[in-house]
Structure formats: structure tokens, C-alpha cells
Amino acid sequence: xxxxxxxxxxxxxxxxxxxxxxxxxxxxxxxxxxxxxxxxxxxxxxxxxxxxxxxxxxxxxxxxxxxxxxxxxxxxxxxxxxxxxxxxxxxxxxxxxxxxxxxxxxxxxxxxxxxxxxxxxxxxxxxxxxxxxxxx
Amino acid sequence: xxxxxxxxxxxxxxxxxxxxxxxxxxxxxxxxxxxxxxxxxxxxxxxxxxxxxxxxxxxxxxxxxxxxxxxxxxxxxxxxxxxxxxxxxxxxxxxxxxxxxxxxxxxxxxxxxxxxxxxxxxxxxxxx
Numbered sequence: 001x002x003x004x005x006x007x008x009x010x011x012x013x014x015x016x017x018x019x020x021x022x023x024x025x026x027x028x029x030x031x032x033x034x035x036x037x038x039x040x041x042x043x044x045x046x047x048x049x050x051x052x053x054x055x056x057x058x059x060x061x062x063x064x065x066x067x068x069x070x071x072x073x074x075x076x077x078x079x080x081x082x083x084x085x086x087x088x089x090x091x092x093x094x095x096x097x098x099x100x101x102x103x104x105x106x107x108x109x110x111x112x113x114x115x116x117x118x119x120x121x122x123x124x125x126x127x128x129x130x131x132x133x134x135x136x
Numbered sequence: 137x138x139x140x141x142x143x144x145x146x147x148x149x150x151x152x153x154x155x156x157x158x159x160x161x162x163x164x165x166x167x168x169x170x171x172x173x174x175x176x177x178x179x180x181x182x183x184x185x186x187x188x189x190x191x192x193x194x195x196x197x198x199x200x201x202x203x204x205x206x207x208x209x210x211x212x213x214x215x216x217x218x219x220x221x222x223x224x225x226x227x228x229x230x231x232x233x234x235x236x237x238x239x240x241x242x243x244x245x246x247x248x249x250x251x252x253x254x255x256x257x258x259x260x261x262x263x264x
Contacts, residue, residue, distance in 0.1 A: 002217060002218060003218060004211060004218055004236055005207075005218050005219060005221055005232055005233070005236070006149060006217075006218040006219065006220040006221070007220075007221060007223075007229075008151060008220040008221055008222035008223075009222075010222050011222055011223070011224045015224050016223075016224050016225070020225065020226070023226060024223055024225075024226055024229050027226065027229060027230075028229060031229075031233050035218055037149075037151070037220045
């Protein structure tokens with residue numbers, strides 16, 4: 001399940017300095033927010049990617065990493081790998097990390113009843129990633 | 137879009153839930169000199185100033201911060217997975233977390249709909 005709020009990180013870097021950003025991420029996670037929104041363009045025109053650099057260092061300091069989708073890998077194969085990771089307890093919040101529009105998984109995992117998905121795994125947009133795709 | 141998302145079991149993840157501060161008490165803060173109105177909030181305020189005033193009055197009456205009312209309203213929408221908040225500061229994060237505990241009763245939701253009528257269901261809204 002993703003949290004009821006998604007932490008947008010757009011301001012981290014240009015508006016919010018790294019120590020403050022880290023402190024916000026720490027308290028967000030502590031408050032139960034497990035859903036972060038990064039983007040490779042965040043950071044401002046002068047420093048594209050700045051935000052993800054901050055996130056990357058924050059993840060690394062926690063012994064975790066951000067994973068990106070390999071566009072040459074078929075979605076079926078990605079799903080299998082995610083399922084294995086979940087079964088082995090290595091991952092608990094799979095999510096589409098900036099999956100480009102139009103390349104989202106064809107086989108969507110919809111929850112029973114089809115209401116709000118418990119996981120935002122297959123968003124066909126370019127946002128949305130849970131905070132931790134895998135640990136260690 | 138939203139009924140379609142519900143039908144297909146897709147989550148909706150709206151960004152900028154306060155529209156650059158427009159729904160976060162923009163008039164009050166400008167009045168108190170706390171924050172200048174700028175950017176998207178300023179543009180929208182030129183068009184929706186009366187509505188924003190009514191909305192902030194309603195929040196006052198309820199004893200809530202305007203931003204809390206906006207987030208609480210969104211959180212109560214069907215099909216919505218999670219709004220993307222964009223805090224600059226710890227205080228803004230704390231405010232967003234506080235909104236998780238705000239519940240708006242039916243009369244309040246009705247008054248919000250009166251202030252911001254929104255759209256009717258398609259195709260009636262545009263077809264006839």
C-alpha cells in the first residue's frame with residue numbers, strides 16, 4: 001500500500017537545501033509516507049537532476065537504492081523479478097519509477113473490485129514512485 | 137477521466153493540490169504580509185478571487201487552515217490514491233500531515249461544491 005500522501009520532491013535543491021530536504025524526507029518516512037515523487041528534470045534549468053542527486057544520497061545513506069526501468073526489458077520479465085523480490089521479502093513497495101507514457105506494463109495488476117489500487121504500480125504517466133523499491 | 141479511472145481500477149495522483157498556494161490561505165497570508173501572491177496562484181486569483189474569499193471564510197468558520205480543507209477534500213474523493221504534496225519546509229510537511237486528520241462533514245462538502253461548482257458528469261456537461 002502506498003500512503004495517503006505522496007511526497008513531491010520538486011523543491012528539493014533549488015528551493016529547499018539538502019539538509020532541510022533530508023530532514024523533510026526523514027520525517028515524512030517516519031510519519032508513514034512511503035510514496036515519493038521524483039523526476040529527472042527536477043532541480044531547475046541550471047541543474048537538472050539536482051533533486052535526484054539529493055534523493056540518491058539520502059537513499060544511499062539508508063542503505064537503499066532507486067531503481068529505474070530498463071526500457072529494453074519486457075514488462076513481463078520485470079514483473080517476474082518484482083514478484084520474486086516481494087516473495088523473498090527484499091521489496092515491499094514495487095512501483096513505476098518514471099515509466100514513460102505508453103510504455104507502462106500491459107498486464108496491469110488491478111486489485112480485486114477494481115477500485116483504488118493498493119499500489120500505484122502501473123501508472124501510465126511519468127510520475128509516481130514509492131519511496132523504496134528495494135532495500136539493501 | 138476520473139469515472140474512467142474508477143472503472144478501470146486506476147489510481148488518480150493529482151499534483152499541486154494547493155495550486156501553488158492558492159488554496160493554502162493565499163488571501164489571509166497576503167493580508168498579513170506573510171507571503172506574496174505570485175506565479176500560478178496569482179493568475180488563478182485574478183479569476184477566482186471571490187471564490188477564494190468564500191473558501192477562506194468557510195475554513196475560518198470551521199476552525200481549520202485553508203490548506204487542510206483543500207487536502208481533506210481531495211483525500212475524500214473517490215478513485216484518489218494520493219495527492220502529491222510539495223513541501224518547501226518542515227512546517228509545510230507538518231501541515232499536510234495534519235490534514236490527514238481533518239474530516240469534512242456532508243454540509244461542508246455541499247458548501248464547497250457551491251463555492252466551486254466544478255463539472256457535471258460527461259457528456260451532459262458539454263453535450264446538452
